[in-house]
Amino acid sequence: MREFNELRITGLNKYYGNKKVVDNFNLTIKNGEFVTLLGPSGSGKSTVLNCIAGLVPIDGGSIYIDDECLDDGKKFVPPERRNFGMVFQNYALFPHLSVFDNVAFGLKLRKLPKDIVKEKVIDALKMVHLEEHINKYPRQLSGGEQQRVALARCIVMEPRVMLLDEPLSNLDALSRIEMRYELKALHERLKITTIYVTHDQQEALALSDRIVVLNKGKIQQIGTPEEIYSYPANLFVANFLGFRNIWEVKISRFEGDREVHINLGNINLKAILHEKYKVHVRNIFENNKKPYISVRPEDIELGEGPENNIEVKIDVIEYLGQHKQFWGITSDGINIEISKDADISLKPGDNVKIWIPPERILVFSGED
Numbered sequence: 059m060r061e062f063n064e065l066r067i068t069g070l071n072k073y074y075g076n077k078k079v080v081d082n083f084n085l086t087i088k089n090g091e092f093v094t095l096l097g098p099s100g101s102g103k104s105t106v107l108n109c110i111a112g113l114v115p116i117d118g119g120s121i122y123i124d125d126e127c128l129d130d131g132k133k134f135v136p137p138e139r140r141n142f143g144m145v146f147q148n149y150a151l152f153p154h155l156s157v158f159d160n161v162a163f164g165l166k167l168r169k170l171p172k173d174i175v176k177e178k179v180i181d182a183l184k185m186v187h188l189e190e191h192i193n194k195y196p197r198q199l200s201g202g203e204q205q206r207v208a209l210a211r212c213i214v215m216e217p218r219v220m221l222l223d224e225p226l227s228n229l230d231a232l233s234r235i236e237m238r239y240e241l242k243a244l245h246e247r248l249k250i251t252t253i254y255v256t257h258d259q260q261e262a263l264a265l266s267d268r269i270v271v272l273n274k275g276k277i278q279q280i281g282t283p284e285e286i287y288s289y290p291a292n293l294f295v296a297n298f299l300g301f302r303n304i305w306e307v308k309i310s311r312f313e314g315d316r317e318v319h320i321n322l323g324n325i326n327l328k329a330i331l332h333e334k335y336k337v338h339v340r341n342i343f344e345n346n347k348k349p350y351i352s353v354r355p356e357d358i359e360l361g362e363g364p365e366n367n368i369e370v371k372i373d374v375i376e377y378l379g380q381h382k383q384f385w386g387i388t389s390d391g392i393n394i395e396i397s398k399d400a401d402i403s404l405k406p407g408d409n410v411k412i413w414i415p416p417e418r419i420l421v422f423s424g425e426d
């Protein structure tokens with residue numbers, strides 16, 4: 059594997075017709091990193107990946123590996139000379155070739171001696187635990203096994219960078235989790251620089267060193283899974299990462315630089331801001347931007363608490379195995395989603411007290 063320090067994407071723009079589908083995308087990926095592009099359908103994830111692969115021409119910006127220019131609109135290194143490997147959602151195996159021949163295909167094009175090809179193919183198939191399927195054809199394999207062949211075909215070429223476009227999305231729930239584990243183990247072992255595209259937040263959190271959240275072609279946030287999950291940069295990221303209770307509010311006053319008093323309709327709430335947010339929220343308050351708060355369903359407590367007490371009437375309950383999801387309504391008609399252990403027994407129509415720990419309330423502007 060050829061070594062490098064970093065893959066650098068600077069000011070990348072891409073248009074389809076008049077529509078800007080990638081807008082000033084900047085990202086530097088260190089050798090060995092696993093970076094995920096996470097966003098909803100149409101946010102531009104695949105387009106960024108295809109630009110990096112060289113499959114799609116760019117309309118601005120540049121892509122470098124260290125000081126080697128791969129694409130800057132003038133200089134262009136074609137995909138087959140980038141030494142990047144790609145794995146797609148639909149496996150893209152050759153149906154008429156055996157597992158061995160599928161994996162050997164690229165090596166044979168490189169005209170390597172037969173015994174070396176055989177050794178490398180067997181090694182790659184061992185890595186994805188498929189050695190006993192070596193003589194089968196793709197139609198004789200499950201979806202998960204086919205995707206492992208696609209992975210083996212990619213790693214056998216010892217690519218500098220692996221580009222994976224929703225590789226698990228055609229698999230059933232159980233195979234997805236198994237393959238997620240395989241991918242993670244493979245990355246731990248081989249440390250191939252990986253860029254992974256998904257719309258699945260769990261997958262992104264489980265696999266990545268860093269996550270890039272995209273919306274409408276624009277980067278919303280770049281961070282470790284912990285940073286993105288705990289400290290989303292804006293309302294979009296919060297919503298995408300599981301903050302369900304999003305309400306427009308009024309900020310009545312600040313106390314010090316971290317305590318914010320909020321009116322949600324007739325309900326008075328207090329939020330204690332994390333260091334990361336205090337400048338941002340002060341800016342919302344002082345510039346009269348429209349403030350919103352958001353709270354995770356699992357952060358809402360049942361019973362009477364020291365502050366931020368609310369009464370709700372339970373409307374709908376969903377049993378989800380390990381936990382239950384409760385929807386409550388306040389007397390003002392505000393819907394609140396609460397997630398609690400499955401052994402909590404409440405029924406629709408019950409009036410219950412709940413409270414929100416002030417540190418669990420995030421405050422955002424709707425304009426960001």
Ligand SMILES: Nc1ncnc2c1ncn2[C@@H]1O[C@H](COP(=O)(O)OP(=O)(O)OP(=O)(O)O)[C@@H](O)[C@H]1O
Pocket residue numbers: 074079097098099100101102103104105106257
């Ligand atoms: N070849 C193309 N021609 C025209 N428009 C395209 C083309 N490919 C993508 N687009 C548009 O570019 C935008 C970004 O698409 P892209 O496939 O990159 O998004 P995505 O985040 O990967 O979504 P998905 O998860 O649905 O694949 C979308 O609005 C899409 O319709």
